[in-house]
Amino acid sequence: MNSKHQILVIGAGTGGLMMASRLKKEHKDFDIAIIDPAKTHYYQPAWTLVGAGTYDFEDTAKPMADLIPKGVKWYQDKVTAMDPDSNSVSTEKSGEIKYDYLVVSPGLTYDMSLVPxxxxxxxxxxxxxxxxxxxxxxxxxxxxxxxxxxxxxxxxxxxxxxxxxxxxxxxxxxxxxxxxxxxxxxxxxxxxxxxxxxxxxxxxxxxxxxxxxxxxxxxxxxxxxxxxxxxxxxxxxxxxxxxxxxxxxxxxxxxxxxxxxxxxxxAPPSVAPEFVRKSKLANAEGWLDVDHHSLQHNKYPNVFGLGDVAALPTAKTGAAIRKQVPVVLDNIEKLMKNQAADNKKYNGYSSCPLVTEYGKMVLAEFDYDNKFTPDPELKKMLIFDSSKEHWRLWILKKYGLPYLYWNKMLKGQDV
Known part of the structure; x- marks a missing residue:
């Protein structure tokens, strides 16, 4: 079975779902497909709290079928290879899938063999x-x-x-x-x-x-x-x-x-998925070879990377994806109008909520230069220095961020 889609997204993690949702929301007529074999989607940032006994594991999971945006074709399948020269992706069950534009966001995988x-x-x-x-x-x-x-x-x-x-x-x-x-x-x-x-x-x-x-x-x-x-x-x-x-x-x-x-x-040793490592899209270290600011592939202009799989010198977090998606969206829109993908606004922003006690947290937000870049919105929560421990930041971690994730980010809303 061969199919073709205008935009093909690999991976229904944070990056893939957010990207597909934004695309569909803003361009209802686009032909978009997403490939991911998983039945369940997990909000993994809460797993720190699960491990410490202060969050229910069941509350971190939702059926994938409920999260795929309406109007987006879902291939519940595994990618086995990518061939950017023929604009196609091979899958385990669905055969070859062609695309005009490809967004690669499968996350990373664990390789336990790296630590005997x-x-x-x-x-x-x-x-x-x-x-x-x-x-x-x-x-x-x-x-x-x-x-x-x-x-x-x-x-x-x-x-x-x-x-x-x-x-x-x-x-x-x-x-x-x-x-x-x-x-x-x-x-x-x-x-x-x-x-x-x-x-x-x-x-x-x-x-x-x-x-x-x-x-x-x-x-x-x-x-x-x-x-x-x-x-x-x-x-x-x-x-x-x-x-x-x-x-x-x-x-x-x-x-x-x-x-x-x-x-x-x-933390287990982590690598890019095999179908990325063995493709022409990988760099020498096996990660997806993209421009650090536009997230466009360095050799194949109709391919973009999002999230953990991308070879970016910043922390691999969901917060980073939040800032990457709008840049990729804008660049794909530009390519469709025969313009250059010249949006290079991604500055390496990432964020790490560091829980330090039951009831206290520090919020590290930073860019490629490791410059501390706190979100001005935090002042609305009466948090004036997020580099210090604060109970309000704990509330944000335990209640605010999961709500934003499920109800805003995955639904393609700006957060």
Missing amino acids: GLSEAIDKGNVCSNYTDPKHTLEVLKNFKGGTALFTQPTTPIKCGGAPQKIMYLAEAYFKKHGLKDKTNVVFATNGTVIFAVPEIKETLMKIVDRKNINLKFYHALKRIDAEKQIAWYELAPEAYEHNPAKLEIEKEGNMVGIHYDMLHL
Whole structure:
């Protein structure tokens, strides 16, 4: 079965649904199709709260069929290959689908093999990840009796770079609440060089880390997990350093260090989906090769990228997509009028809501230059400095953002 559509969108995540909704809302006569195999759409930003026991997992899910915009053709199918030279996409069940314009927004995928031992360990026993099974994270917290609570992340790009920290701050609050604080070392080991790259946010987070007495380990590249012995192995860069040292059970092997853990939370190593990595649309690192400001493909002008799959030097978040969609929409409209796709307004904006306690949050908003760029609208909520902890920001995270997501963003409204 072969079909052709004016605009084809790959992926019905935040980017794909938002794009399709905006297109259909503003151009009812456009022939738009979306490809995604998933039956359920999840609001993943709330999974941090699910893992900490303060949000119901069921409330993060909605049937995909209810979210596909009316008038948009949905192929509930998997993309197997993209051929930009013939303006076509191959699928598992629906054959070849042709397009005039292609928007690639399939998100990313996890490759557990990049950290040996991880696929055997993750989501079992005392190893958990809010990225894959936040309900298991809560079980691990409930079963924790003290010892070393290790929070870590891989060396690959990941969704929402702040998420491995958020659960750590909430876990520390959970331990305190349940009388485990004195029996516990909370450790954050990262390949990064600082806790956060935006100076205003870094300053706040370092104060929180000191208040919570969290042991930070920098320049620690996660290499393998030994679930049987409960050790996470890291390769240390010569510049490796720590903050708030703690007495931990440590193994050494050459330039590798093994940290014994009693619970381990991590973000899985992430890569672009295989059909992107193996296509002519990928860059050398396997991500979708687009212009950083117009989001137009660098070689194929009728192809655009949105969200996590795009090779953009900014954090992979839903908030970034919110600013990317209007730019892509404008550029496609221009191409249709035989004009250049010269809207280069995407400045790398991304945002990371950093939950620091049950009832407190910091909101990191920033651009390609890691410049702090708070939304002026926050003043209407009486939040005058979102780089500091605030209970109103917690309300925004738990109630405001999910409402905006389901009722505005996914329906193609400007937010």
